[in-house]
Amino acid sequence: MVLPADEPYASASGAVSAVAHALTRHLLDRGAQVEVLSPRAGVPTHPAGEVRELWSAGNRPLARRAAARVRRALARENDAWAAYRREVVRRSTGDAVIVHNDARLARLVAVSGRPTVLWLHNLLAAQSGEDVRAFAAHGGTIVGVSEHVRAWTVREHRVPEGRTTVVHNALDHDVFRPPDRWQPGPSLRVVIHGRIDPNKGQVLAAEAVALARSRGAAVELSVAGAVKTFGMSPPDVEAYVARLDDALRAAGARRLGPVPAAQVPALLAGSDVGLALPTVPEPFSLAALECMASGCAVVAVPLGGLAEVVGDAALLCEPTTTDVADALCTLASDPDALARRRAAALARAGRFTWEDSAERTLAVLHDLLGR
Template identity: 30%
Template sequence: MTVLTILPPRESYSSNSAGAISLLVSRLAFPGDVVLGGPVDGAPLSGGRFRPIHDLGRAWHWLSHSARYQLSCQCVARRLRPNLIEVHNKPQLALAMSRFAPVQLILHNDPQEMRGARSPREREKLLSKLHVITVSDWLRRRFLEDIDAAPVTVMPNCIDLAGLPPRAEPRAREILFVGRIVADKGVDAFVRAWGNVGRRLPGWSASMIGADRFQKNAPRTAFVSAVEREADVAGVAHWGYQPYEVVLQAMARASIVVVPSRWLEPFGLTALEAMASGAAVIASRNGGLPEVVGDAALHANPDVPDQLENAILHLASNDSERKALSERGLVRARQFDVIMARQRLKFIRTQTMELSGRSHR
């Protein structure tokens, strides 16, 4: 079966600056899958057969970037004649591609904030033309809000447990934040909390990794500058953007990883990576995070006074509780291993083809 996977136009499939969607696509891709995306800086990720489409839109220079991207994808589909097309996070593009083969629209973010899926009528149209997959049940509920019940498949994000760096033993007495340095991710609450409790935890340190974007040349915003100034005062080390391998190594060393998102997280991949790395996790309850961590995290609201501070104090001061949470996290993470995820994806693809009435070539 030939599967054509289409990334969002701004999503980088570069091994140097891949975002969460690209990392997931690369993990799940079968050898014959063709992955379409914009041009990459350096080597592409290893999953599938990556095909950049930067040259195909030049003939339509008067059109918008998204329109040129769509036409480029359609040209590839017309020549490739895939059995199945998977479109990530772009409802309008998914509809346009449904002319060429059965389509699976895979949603990683809130559909009610996407063009082509904001209204109930738009979402009903999508369901009539293609198969919808969401990475969490929270996203599934958002998609089905205010429309009649309909089949929407939940396929959680996954992680390659075998590819993680070795877990440090003993672990460093370090508390870590990893993520975009934006207000939605609660990094300012992390800095605030450490500033309030750090003096009460001798021998412990706090660090944050991230920038405004998942790229080396991420813009230096006023928010980033303000948070880093506050971090200097609070005693939080800040390392800026780091490659994915470095992030995983830091998680494998740290005793505690804090995920204090204010944003309604569609899934919460950072929390999964932290659990799989053996860290004890503190997380908010927003969006799909509770589905990811289950009972393997301590919950704290970043904006309720003292909640985050008390959670940090409790775990840092309690070795047995920290160890128990770490062990539960490791067990929990096994449910999201890439081996099982690829088996599930293969089943979903076959089911979609059968329902479409089109046979494999």
């Protein structure tokens, strides 16, 4: 199990690390031996698996078993991840290697002769296309965390359908669970959690809640997460945060900031409705799944893999203030509808288990190894 160079195998990391940890635990439960290669974290790593933290030493030799073409490919690299990739190729010793989210690294490991899986949590940029195609040509298997990711990769990077499959993300249902007793309160308790970014819909959520409240609906909004944007200049980030704060004040909302992972389940279990309002297609949406497993009704914009997660259990809407406000007003005014949506969401979430994902992973590995 190989983590990307920018995401250590630690609880302080992101979703890729969390997924790798969950898969490792459940593969171990099924008798597999799992070694995890990770960039050095500087903090305690996840406990599952035999963890090897790699330091990026550009002058360390490649394993002799690596083919000469691997060395030539590495020599052409100029990016900051090259030393880490060299070390991974040198240290990969398992019967099969799962590489998370790094097509170049997966290609190099496959070329070195190791049966390899490229596990895609996101849509890889166009410049990764050559590596993705070369990886598939060397017999590698590509796993997407959703059908959306798999189909997009086949279409945009022109890889054979037969080299791809899907293993959905999941969650621990003993951690994310509904309250023992739930009943609607005087106000509809709405939450949106996760990375705060213009593409994640926090401003839309606040504006929709403000509109719903102006119509007389009793709605309370909590926003949890840290501001973490990509590709934005500091002035643009500052302007975005100012706009978000203005929208939250107008909605009478609470901005909770980063919430420790151990406290997220209680936050969601204490909410009535979870919002999933992306403005661009989501690869999957662990946040929506966490809300559903916690017993929240979900209002969602069904873009990308998010549509696969929520299915017909969510109240679907367009990414407009009016549409989202309409959905919230419906749930705030009809306790029976709210209860039905909560029950549907919980039932839908039950389909996504790490036990099932681990079994699917083993099937992928057995097929790759010809067993």
